[in-house]
Amino acid sequence: MERYxxxxxxxxxxxxxxxxxxxxxxxxxxxxxxxxxxxGAILNIDELVERYAVSRSVVREVLRVLASMGFIExxxxxxxxxxxxxxxxxxxxQVIRWxxxxxxxxxxxxxxxxxxxxxxxxxxxxxAARVGHDEASELVGLAAKMWAAGKxxxxxxxxxxxxxxxxxxxxxxxxxxxxxxxxxVAEVLSGRHHYHLxxxxxxxxxxxxxxxxxxxxxxxxxxxxxxxxxxxMEQAFDEMTAIWEQAGTPAP
Amino acid sequence: MERYxxxxxxxxxxxxxxxxxxxxxxxxxxxxxxxxxxxGAILNIDELVERYAVSRSVVREVLRVLASMGFIExxxxxxxxxxxxxxxxxxxxQVIRWxxxxxxxxxxxxxxxxxxxxxxxxxxxxxAARVGHDEASELVGLAAKMWAAGKxxxxxxxxxxxxxxxxxxxxxxxxxxxxxxxxxVAEVLSGRHHYHLxxxxxxxxxxxxxxxxxxxxxxxxxxxxxxxxxxxMEQAFDEMTAIWEQAGTPAP
DNA sequence: CCTCTTGAATAAGTCTGCTTTTTCGGCCTA
DNA sequence: TAGGCCGAAAAAGCAGACTTATTCAAGAGG
Numbered sequence: 001m002e003r004y005x006x007x008x009x010x011x012x013x014x015x016x017x018x019x020x021x022x023x024x025x026x027x028x029x030x031x032x033x034x035x036x037x038x039x040g041a042i043l044n045i046d047e048l049v050e051r052y053a054v055s056r057s058v059v060r061e062v063l064r065v066l067a068s069m070g071f072i073e074x075x076x077x078x079x080x081x082x083x084x085x086x087x088x089x090x091x092x093x094q095v096i097r098w099x100x101x102x103x104x105x106x107x108x109x110x111x112x113x114x115x116x117x118x119x120x121x122x123x124x125x126x127x128a129a130r131v132g133h134d135e136a137s138e139l140v141g142l143a144a145k146m147w148a149a150g151k152x153x154x155x156x157x158x159x160x161x162x163x164x165x166x167x168x169x170x171x172x173x174x175x176x177x178x179x180x181x182x183x184x185v186a187e188v189l190s191g192r193h194h195y196h197l198x199x200x201x202x203x204x205x206x207x208x209x210x211x212x213x214x215x216x217x218x219x220x221x222x223x224x225x226x227x228x229x230x231x232x233m234e235q236a237f238d239e240m241t242a243i244w245e246q247a248g249t250p251a252p
Numbered sequence: 253m254e255r256y257x258x259x260x261x262x263x264x265x266x267x268x269x270x271x272x273x274x275x276x277x278x279x280x281x282x283x284x285x286x287x288x289x290x291x292g293a294i295l296n297i298d299e300l301v302e303r304y305a306v307s308r309s310v311v312r313e314v315l316r317v318l319a320s321m322g323f324i325e326x327x328x329x330x331x332x333x334x335x336x337x338x339x340x341x342x343x344x345x346q347v348i349r350w351x352x353x354x355x356x357x358x359x360x361x362x363x364x365x366x367x368x369x370x371x372x373x374x375x376x377x378x379x380a381a382r383v384g385h386d387e388a389s390e391l392v393g394l395a396a397k398m399w400a401a402g403k404x405x406x407x408x409x410x411x412x413x414x415x416x417x418x419x420x421x422x423x424x425x426x427x428x429x430x431x432x433x434x435x436x437v438a439e440v441l442s443g444r445h446h447y448h449l450x451x452x453x454x455x456x457x458x459x460x461x462x463x464x465x466x467x468x469x470x471x472x473x474x475x476x477x478x479x480x481x482x483x484x485m486e487q488a489f490d491e492m493t494a495i496w497e498q499a500g501t502p503a504p
Numbered sequence: 505c506c507t508c509t510t511g512a513a514t515a516a517g518t519c520t521g522c523t524t525t526t527t528c529g530g531c532c533t534a
Numbered sequence: 535t536a537g538g539c540c541g542a543a544a545a546a547g548c549a550g551a552c553t554t555a556t557t558c559a560a561g562a563g564g
Contacts, residue, residue, distance in 0.1 A: 020547070021316065044515065055548045057309060060517085061316040064273065068317045068346065076516045077556040090432050091343030094320065111429045114378065115371070122370035177363045180342050272518075296544065307519045312546090328545045329527040 002051045004031035020054050025062045027052075032071050033098040037082050044079040069095060096184055100191035106244045112188045113240045117233040119181060120166065124213055124229040127172035128222035135172050136218040142168065143214035150207045163189060165210060169229075172217065192243075206235055254303045256283035272306050277314045279304075284323050285350040289334050296331040321347060348436055352443035358496045364440045365492045369485040371433060372418065376465055376481040379424035380474035387424050388470040394420065395466035402459045415441060417462060421481075424469065444495075458487055 005027050018026075031037045048059045063080060066072045070087040074080050089095055090111070099108040131139070142165050149158040163186060170178040209232045216225035257279050270278075280300075283289045300311045315332060318324045322339040326332050341347055342363070351360040383391070394417050401410040415438060422430040461484045468477035 046515085056550090057312065057547065060309065061313050064313040064317050065320045068320060068344075074516065075556080076554075077514055077558095079515065086428070086431070089344060090429050092320075092341060107428075111427050114374070114425075114427050115429050118371045118374035119367070122366070126366065173366075175363050175366050176338075176359075177342050177367050179338070298544090309518065309520095326545065327527080328525075329529095329543055331544065 002053075003027050004036050004051075005034055006036060020052075020058045021061055024048075024052050024054060024058060025065060028062060028066060029069075029071070029094065029098045030101055032066070032082055033095070033104070034102040039082050039084040041082045042079045043082075048080075091184070093183055093187055096187045097191070100187065100194075105191075109188055109192065109240060110244060112184055113237060116181065116185050117237050119178060120169065120233055121226045121229040123170050123173040123175070123178050124217065124225040125222040126174065127169055128217045128220050128225045130174045131172040131217055131220075135168070136214075139165070139168055139172070139214040140211075140218055143211040146210050147207045159189075162210075165214075169213065169217070203235065206232060209235075254305075255279050256288050256303075257286055258288060272304075272310045273313055276300075276304050276306060276310060277317060280314060280318060281321075281323070281346065281350045282353055284318070284334060285347070285356070286354040291334050291336040293334045294331045295334075300332075343436070345435055345439055348439045349443070352439065352446075357443075361440055361444065361492060362496060364436055365489060368433065368437050369489055371430060372421065372485055373478045373481040375422050375425035375427070375430050376469065376477040377474040378426065379421055380469045380472050380477045382426045383424040383469055383472075387420070388466075391417070391420055391424070391466040392463075392470055395463040398462050399459045411441075414462075417466075421465065421469070455487065458484060461487075 028037070037043075045056060045059055045063070048063075049056055052059070063072060063074060067074060069089045069092055070083060072080050073083055090099075096108060096112070099105070102108075142161060146158060146161045146165060149161055163182075166185070167179070167182045170182045173179075209228050212228040213225050213232070216222075216228060280289070289295075297308060297311050297315070300315075301308055304311070315324060315326060319326060321341045321344055322335060324332050325335055342351075348360060348364070351357070354360075394413060398410060398413045398417060401413055415434075418437070419431070419434045422434045425431075461480050464480040465477050465484070468474075468480060
């Protein structure tokens, strides 16, 4: 199988056992996100059939999926045209993974970080109004565990608890889209780990702020929950800024 | 062609000239979003081939797209299983359209309204830091036109300008995901129109607030831009609340 | 010389029958 | 009862033929 994507970080998520569809999709997806297939470029089905040495049905199914992501447009008598990035479904988790694997990695991380900076404080505020008793208690418990893990210097555990904490706050907001958002953030965080862009040495203050959020939500003090979350986001944002100022890091 | 979706608002976006793929996708998408095909239900390809009287290739291509949206899961020896809503890509514009056509319409409108309530103030704040000279001027001009249209009572024109204004603010934030978000919001607003859920009688104060946002962004006063946008969002949110309190409206 | 019609070439869209692979579920043995 | 074997079911994949829409260019007519 000849590839478009230059065999870097690509195709790692779709190894041999994954089926032809997944492998071709993975390769074309990374190639488009990575710019190896530039917007405006034109392919045709037979060319892809030859290149990947798969049947027409496989190629056609992949093209349908790519079209639904806004990556391509097919026209009779013309072929398959690569679309410009502004048409892409940048909220699709799969697209985010591909972009994290591309040179636009830093931009992707920044976009999502800004997005959560906007959303999570509001989610905390909503959560204070809507959370159930048990949910609130668990949130407080989780904050306590984070505090312990942070104090003990157990970074791995802290990171897991951190992600779980934010997921629960978003879940408690009662907004399905906020919950989904956490999946995207998780993509970024795990991607950040994968590409060795990890800072995350929990500050003393961050530990306290998470506890504040949990407590404020439990006491249904929306404004306090929001302002504590704003501070958490400011810290997270500063961390990210530090990352992309030492940018240019080619990374694997 | 026999349908799953009960021939209501469905299949209106994919009429006869659209091709078999689009029509089958439309019908299955609305059926799943509408709950006619419940999570856990199992289909198989041949059944769909018979039901829609199309070939296997059409069905398989549709299934691949639905799978990439998190709607279904296919397993050998089992068939095609409908997945639970928490697996759906609720940020996909197509999914949003289907949900707006379903009984969960109100929930969808609420989710997105909450999302933009969270995002737009932050976008305004970012825009103040990043906007270019021309962009800022145009924003001020746009706010002025809105003011005129609002005063003249030209609702149609006001609505168009309103959408354009918010799009530009999001664009000026320099965050690609924020821009994409506006597409989703536009889906909701036009859906709201389509399903006759329009309030929108521009208040005097709203006119002033839009002008405030534009001016603050031009003067690079992020905090003032944000707080004005917060107030706009509060008004928009109140409008929406009014809609779903008179809920139960079956609508077309 | 320009416009309009026509028609042929092209590439996607659709259909069909076939082979391969995976996996479930029952059955058999230890 | 646990573990392994086997057969059937269904998706995955393949190959090729036919259909249809679109484009582009040549030729007819003004």
